[in-house]
Amino acid sequence: MESKYNSTVIAKILINPDLMILRVKTDEPRDMFEAGQFTALGLLASEPRSQNSVMLPEVLREGMIIKRPYSIASANHETQNFEFYISHVKSGQLTPRLFNLSQGSRLWVDNKILGVFKLNETPKDMNIVMIATGTGLAPYISFLRSHIKDNQGIKLVVIHGASYPWDLGYYGELKLMDSLFSNFYYYPTLLEAQPENWTGLTGMIEEHLANGLLEKESGVEVNPEKTHFFLCGNPKMVESVSSYLERFGYTKHTRKNPGAMHIEEY
Numbered sequence: 280m281e282s283k284y285n286s287t288v289i290a291k292i293l294i295n296p297d298l299m300i301l302r303v304k305t306d307e308p309r310d311m312f313e314a315g316q317f318t319a320l321g322l323l324a325s326e327p328r329s330q331n332s333v334m335l336p337e338v339l340r341e342g343m344i345i346k347r348p349y350s351i352a353s354a355n356h357e358t359q360n361f362e363f364y365i366s367h368v369k370s371g372q373l374t375p376r377l378f379n380l381s382q383g384s385r386l387w388v389d390n391k392i393l394g395v396f397k398l399n400e401t402p403k404d405m406n407i408v409m410i411a412t413g414t415g416l417a418p419y420i421s422f423l424r425s426h427i428k429d430n431q432g433i434k435l436v437v438i439h440g441a442s443y444p445w446d447l448g449y450y451g452e453l454k455l456m457d458s459l460f461s462n463f464y465y466y467p468t469l470l471e472a473q474p475e476n477w478t479g480l481t482g483m484i485e486e487h488l489a490n491g492l493l494e495k496e497s498g499v500e501v502n503p504e505k506t507h508f509f510l511c512g513n514p515k516m517v518e519s520v521s522s523y524l525e526r527f528g529y530t531k532h533t534r535k536n537p538g539a540m541h542i543e544e545y
């Protein structure tokens with residue numbers, strides 16, 4: 280059974296007990312990918328689950344590999360070392376098994392890297408606003424690690440929605456980029472934070488957009504001729520932010536019909 284595996288965990292960094300950065304080395308290199316794309320991770324159904332997961336009745340065949348897609352957070356020059364940003368769905372099938380892995384554990388990683396949520400394909404003179412909830416941040420980390428240096432002529436914004444300060448994975452890296460690059464703006468906003476442990480933005484991403492955060496703080500216009508938006512994460516956030524953007528003439532980007540609003544739902 281173990282022979283179905285083709286990769287090894289090289290690091291597991293817990294941001295909090297239910298949020299982790301998982302670094303994986305594949306036995307064989309993968310093809311070059313583009314920032315924003317995803318691959319699939321998998322573990323055998325027989326693997327043990329994390330101790331704090333909730334076991335629902337599962338109908339899983341012996342020898343079956345449970346597979347799920349995950350966005351790649353690594354820079355796009357990596358072909359064998361991949362980083363993933365993963366949230367623990369305690370009643371889920373795969374994530375309780377992924378959270379039980381440790382350094383040196385083996386797992387399956389798909390040979391294919393897929394997806395049309397590609398951040399480096401926007402017209403070169405357009406600003407890029409990257410909006411995420413939770414682990415929807417992963418594709419933006421890949422983009423920034425790969426391309427921030429080549430995009431000095433435009434403005435780049437990350438708006439990240441989470442609940443508590445300890446849910447903000449990559450906070451240090453994004454703060455550092457914000458201080459190093461004058462064209463990069465990082466706005467984390469928290470729904471459950473208390474004033475004693477958080478002095479930054481609070482509340483819903485949609486409210487900040489409606490209150491003119493982008494125009495006032497970073498000089499970025501909500502205009503499909505000037506700014507591309509990427510939305511990644513919770514379907515409810517994606518739905519409400521995309522309806523807001525549609526009022527400004529934004530249309531969803533597809534292979535057949537290019538638009539300035541790019542969507543990946545988890």
Ligand SMILES: Cc1cc2nc3c(=O)[nH]c(=O)nc-3n(C[C@H](O)[C@H](O)[C@H](O)COP(=O)(O)OP(=O)(O)OC[C@H]3O[C@@H](n4cnc5c(N)ncnc54)[C@H](O)[C@@H]3O)c2cc1C
Nearest residue numbers: 317347348349350364365366368371372373374414417545
């Ligand atoms: C293109 C793509 C990229 C993705 N990238 C990432 C990523 O980078 N990081 C990441 O953590 N996930 C990512 N996901 C989600 C991931 O594929 C799994 O769906 C998720 O990890 C849950 O898997 P599971 O087997 O544990 O739960 P499942 O057994 O598949 O689901 C159990 C239940 O939990 C619900 N559920 C699924 N996800 C969540 C969640 N986050 N919070 C609460 N409930 C949930 C499902 O709707 C379902 O009802 C991505 C999904 C897609 C489609």
